[in-house]
Each structure stands twice: as C-alpha cells, then as structure tokens.
Amino acid sequence: GESVGLHLPTLSVQEGDNSIINCAYSNSASDYFIWYKQESGKGPQFIIDIRSNMDKRQGQRVTVLLNKTVKHLSLQIAATQPGDSAVYFCAENILYNFNKFYFGSGTKLNVKP
C-alpha cells in the first residue's frame, strides 16, 4: 500500500497558540488530500481538503499547505482551542484509484489551558 505518515505522534500546544501538524506522503501520483479530525470515541470528521493543483487552501481557522516537491502536507490551526484536542490524520487519493484513500496513523494534539 501507499505510505502516508506523520512526523510527530503527539503534539502539545498552549491554548491560543498556532498548531502545525505535518504529513508526508510517498506517492507522487497522489493528487487529492484530506485532513480529518477524530475526537475520542467518535468517527473521523472532515476538516479540509486540497487538490494538487493548489499549494494552499484556507478554511475557518485552518490552513492546509501542500508541497509537492517534497511530498509534504501540513495542517495549520490558528488560535488553538481546547476543543481542537483530537487525533488528526491526513489521507491521500491517487489519480488512478478513485475510491481508495490511504490514511496516516495520526497525530494526537493536546491543547493545554
């Protein structure tokens, strides 16, 4: 299978600070990426997506950056709040494999009050 990984398994930030969660992918044919948030006891929840024809996409308090040169994806959360505490993981989709997404194992974000 494809490799979708994360640099850090756990990230602790102070409330109000910005958070950056990273993801590396290995397949240069991947052209669609999604970030999910999974709170304890719940299923993954869509946060934001980006296609490979873009370098950056912004949502509400979140920004995803895509660097295709080094096959790297990041999720930036502005003014992190306690409600942001969760596991975040990225998923990639490859052009010739429409229905299959490959998921990373996730980064746990702890927000300290």
Added chain:
Amino acid sequence: DVKVTQSSRYLVKRTGEKVFLECVQDMDHENMFWYRQDPGLGLRLIYFSYDVKMKEKGDIPEGYSVSREKKERFSLILESASTNQTSMYLCASSSGQRETQYFGPGTRLLVL
C-alpha cells in the same frame, strides 16, 4: 445534515462466532466503505461498494465479507471471528468517486 450510523458502539464476541456490523447512511450516497482502525496503523480499507449489490475488495478483505442489498445499508460480516479481528470498525459513505467520505462513530469489537 450528513449522518452515518452504525448499529453498535461496542461488541464482545467469542472466537468462531459469526458477526454482523451494520451501517446506515441517510444521504443517498452511492459509495460506502468499511475500514478497520488499529493503533499506529491508520485506517485500512476492508471493502467498499459503489452501488447496490456491487462490492470491491479493499486492502485487507481476508476474513470478511459484505452485503449491500439497499442503497442506504452496508453490512460487514465476519464469518468466523478471530482474536486478530479485535479492532475499531468504521463505516463511511461518499456521494461519488474522490468525494469526501463521511464516517460513522465506529464499532469497537472485542473477540475473545
């Protein structure tokens, strides 16, 4: 609002039992998926379905089967449960190819 429901949040079964996990979506989505989630491994695709009565194997189909008799319902079947099938099982649905997948809350299965 998008909604995917799974029949059980927690299940405890014995080795050799036949196990049914049910998933229902109310969004009229074409595609439905079953994943298992294990610590450190991320989500792994077991099976997916792109239409009623249609199914395709994912990355780890061994020991599982699926059924999709109605558009809104996708069932995962463990024919003879084994301890290595202890896991969190997540169902998802999407409106089409490469569209966002919406997940249910998951079923945590323990096989003794």
